[in-house]
Amino acid sequence: MTAIRIDGKAVAEALRATIGEAVASLNVTPGLAVVLVGEDPASQVYVRNKIKACAEAGIDSFHHTLPVETSQADLLELLDRLNADASVHGILVQLPLPGHIDEQTVIERIDPAKDVDGFHPVNVGRLSLGLPALEPCTPRGCVILAQSVQPDLSGLHAVIVGRSNIVGKPMAQMLLAENCTVTIAHSRTRDLAAMCRQADILVAAVGRPQMIKGEWIKPGAIVLDVGINRIPREDGSGKNRLVGDVAYAEAAEVASAITPVPGGVGPMTIAGLLRNTVIAAARLAGEAVPGSISR
Numbered sequence: 001m002t003a004i005r006i007d008g009k010a011v012a013e014a015l016r017a018t019i020g021e022a023v024a025s026l027n028v029t030p031g032l033a034v035v036l037v038g039e040d041p042a043s044q045v046y047v048r049n050k051i052k053a054c055a056e057a058g059i060d061s062f063h064h065t066l067p068v069e070t071s072q073a074d075l076l077e078l079l080d081r082l083n084a085d086a087s088v089h090g091i092l093v094q095l096p097l098p099g100h101i102d103e104q105t106v107i108e109r110i111d112p113a114k115d116v117d118g119f120h121p122v123n124v125g126r127l128s129l130g131l132p133a134l135e136p137c138t139p140r141g142c143v144i145l146a147q148s149v150q151p152d153l154s155g156l157h158a159v160i161v162g163r164s165n166i167v168g169k170p171m172a173q174m175l176l177a178e179n180c181t182v183t184i185a186h187s188r189t190r191d192l193a194a195m196c197r198q199a200d201i202l203v204a205a206v207g208r209p210q211m212i213k214g215e216w217i218k219p220g221a222i223v224l225d226v227g228i229n230r231i232p233r234e235d236g237s238g239k240n241r242l243v244g245d246v247a248y249a250e251a252a253e254v255a256s257a258i259t260p261v262p263g264g265v266g267p268m269t270i271a272g273l274l275r276n277t278v279i280a281a282a283r284l285a286g287e288a289v290p291g292s293i294s295r
């Protein structure tokens with residue numbers, strides 16, 4: 001079997017077009033505040049991409065770059081101002097933060113109604129209770145990609161490798177809500193290969209290049225590769241290339257559908273952020289969330 005290559009870029013572009021239409025249908029202009037502390041080059045790229053994507057969707061963005069030595073108290077004070085600012089509907093603090101700032105304290109200072117990353121305990125709790133919530137963007141992107149090849153996931157056994165708060169755990173809640181039977185694997189799981197072989201849907205969110213081999217995949221499985229890893233290119237150029245947590249070529253021989261890296265899950269994350277910002281703006285403005293983006 002040669003798997004369908006799930007084109008995350010195309011799915012994300014279609015979603016972004018829908019989001020643009022949803023923005024145009026609102027009476028309020030959604031606004032996203034992006035806060036970056038320090039000058040980490042990768043974070044700068046992520047922030048630039050988010051701001052560009054906002055502009056394309058008709059969303060206002062407010063960029064706050066703070067020096068690396070910014071105190072936690074000053075960062076919290078900025079968040080208080082953004083929480084109170086009626087033109088800001090979404091607040092995103094780019095992670096990781098410098099070591100002297102406690103990430104959880106920062107996450108919990110964001111108004112849950114503006115928490116477009118979906119990391120605040122209120123949104124985490126609401127997601128686990130099956131209540132409307134601002135949901136973490138990457139796992140939601142994975143569900144959308146899985147449903148692009150199999151709309152009804154009901155009854156499938158999903159194995160998620162990785163139990164982080166930003167990917168693995170919310171992924172489990174979302175797939176449970178889609179009536180999957182869910183197993184979460186992690187670094188202490190015994191016989192991970194055998195566990196993966198049981199998966200109708202296999203989600204890899206580990207951060208180890210090409211760790212999941214073709215022979216770990218159940219024939220016909222849907223494979224969603226969240227991992228983003230840089231490894232040296234084979235051409236001796238000294239440059240790096242991106243790979244996922246799954247050995248793509250081997251896995252594609254066995255799976256029915258698989259996301260590539262790059263071009264799979266990654267593009268869905270920014271689309272999810274835009275979607276959350278529009279949902280937050282509609283709710284805060286007392287308008288109906290446009291049906292096209294409310295799922």
Ligand code: NDP
Pocket residue numbers: 138161162163164165166167168185186187188189192205206207208226227228229265266267269
């Ligand atoms: P974390 O480092 O927070 O979590 C990694 C998880 O993998 C942990 O639960 C860990 O287990 C588990 N793990 C580590 N080694 C093994 C192993 N040998 N066998 C089984 N499980 C193992 O990572 P994140 O969830 O933040 O990210 C995972 C990957 O996804 C990274 O490559 C990251 O770059 C990428 N990512 C991509 C995004 C996108 O937009 N596409 C967004 C977010 C992340 P334990 O808990 O026991 O330590």
